[in-house]
Amino acid sequence: MSHDAAAQALANADFTLIARRFADAGWAVGLPAEGILAVSAPASDGRRPRLLLSVGVHGDETAPITMLACLLDAISRMPAALACDLMLVVGNPAAIAQGKRFLEVDLNRLFRTQREGLDGMREAARADAIMQAVSAFFGGDGVNGDGLRWHLDLHTAIRPSRYPTFAVVPDVIAETEKPGLLGFLGAAGIGAAILSGSAAGTFSAWTAARFAATSATLELGQVSALAGNDPGRFADTRAAIDALLRRGKPVGGRMPEVFRVSQELTKHSDAFRMAFGKDTVNFTPLEPGSLIAEDGGTAYRVGKQTEYVVFPNPDVRPGLRAGLMVVKTSFPQVQG
Numbered sequence: 001m002s003h004d005a006a007a008q009a010l011a012n013a014d015f016t017l018i019a020r021r022f023a024d025a026g027w028a029v030g031l032p033a034e035g036i037l038a039v040s041a042p043a044s045d046g047r048r049p050r051l052l053l054s055v056g057v058h059g060d061e062t063a064p065i066t067m068l069a070c071l072l073d074a075i076s077r078m079p080a081a082l083a084c085d086l087m088l089v090v091g092n093p094a095a096i097a098q099g100k101r102f103l104e105v106d107l108n109r110l111f112r113t114q115r116e117g118l119d120g121m122r123e124a125a126r127a128d129a130i131m132q133a134v135s136a137f138f139g140g141d142g143v144n145g146d147g148l149r150w151h152l153d154l155h156t157a158i159r160p161s162r163y164p165t166f167a168v169v170p171d172v173i174a175e176t177e178k179p180g181l182l183g184f185l186g187a188a189g190i191g192a193a194i195l196s197g198s199a200a201g202t203f204s205a206w207t208a209a210r211f212a213a214t215s216a217t218l219e220l221g222q223v224s225a226l227a228g229n230d231p232g233r234f235a236d237t238r239a240a241i242d243a244l245l246r247r248g249k250p251v252g253g254r255m256p257e258v259f260r261v262s263q264e265l266t267k268h269s270d271a272f273r274m275a276f277g278k279d280t281v282n283f284t285p286l287e288p289g290s291l292i293a294e295d296g297g298t299a300y301r302v303g304k305q306t307e308y309v310v311f312p313n314p315d316v317r318p319g320l321r322a323g324l325m326v327v328k329t330s331f332p333q334v335q336g
């Protein structure tokens with residue numbers, strides 16, 4: 001199968017070929033919901049490492065779909081090489097089909113029980129289906145104990161970035177796991193990692209908090225149409241994930257630049273205005289004291305050290321995150 005055909009099948013949440021290859025090799029294969037595949041080793045005692053890979057949580061973020069399709073095509077040809085139990089999630093197939101970030105509401109804000117009146121939306125039902133499947137995979141029988149539970153949620157950013165690849169790492173992850181994760185991210189060619197204490201209803205923050213998973217959101221370039229993707233891009237990321245699949249443990253590498261969130265910009269009302277354009281490049285530095293945004297009577301300002309703006313987006317619904325301000329930090333001396 002060509003890379004394009006494999007990517008299109010994954011975008012269509014069609015796991016037929018991948019599932020058949022694993023099933024033919026005697027692996028246990030489950031399809032707990034549309035766009036979700038679980039494979040576990042023959043006679044697995046449940047103690048193997050568990051790896052969750054998700055793509056397409058935002059429907060217009062296609063580069064990770066191409067990358068994951070290539071990885072799956074290769075590993076499914078030799079199932080015995082897979083060293084972990086694996087769950088694959090194609091986040092929002094309906095939005096992917098329309099090339100949109102979401103249909104009714106951002107799926108990546110719904111991985112929580114408090115949904116502020118959004119429960120009837122299509123993406124809320126999808127979040128419920130994903131959470132149920134992932135709970136069975138990470139939580140189910142509990143025999144995995146302290147074994148490796150990893151989640152990589154693969155995205156692309158809306159706008160350009162001073163770091164073309166970067167990650168958001170939930171700060172709730174155990175301190176003992178962070179060096180290994182950051183080293184893996186470095187080996188995967190990720191230029192910057194943001195330690196974030198805010199959950200914001202994101203998928204990776206939920207798996208980290210709920211299952212003590214070692215989780216991260218990876219941003220791989222910018223949004224693009226599926227057909228235009230170069231399967232050779234993000235070679236380091238692809239190689240590091242491939243090694244994780246085949247070793248059941250992460251490779252290490254040079255640490256990325258580490259940041260921590262200094263302020264979360266929440267849009268409280270339609271009066272929210274940013275002091276800079278919404279096309280501002282991710283990790284643009286802002287001088288101490290300068291104005292970031294205003295929301296009615298509230299003004300957000302940079303603190304005493306240079307802060308960098310990430311994900312500036314004034315167009316979100318009131319109540320949601322409209323951006324992150326981050327500062328450089330050293331690791332492991334991470335401040336809360």
Ligand SMILES: O=C(O)CCC(=O)N[C@@H](CCC(=O)O)C(=O)O
Nearest residue numbers: 108156157158159168202217311
């Ligand atoms: O580029 C943007 O403005 C958004 C890109 C994106 O979808 N980022 C994720 C980050 C999730 C996290 O903070 O872990 C998101 O906003 O959902």
Ligand SMILES: [Zn+2]
Nearest residue numbers: 058061155156
């Ligand atoms: Zn995204």
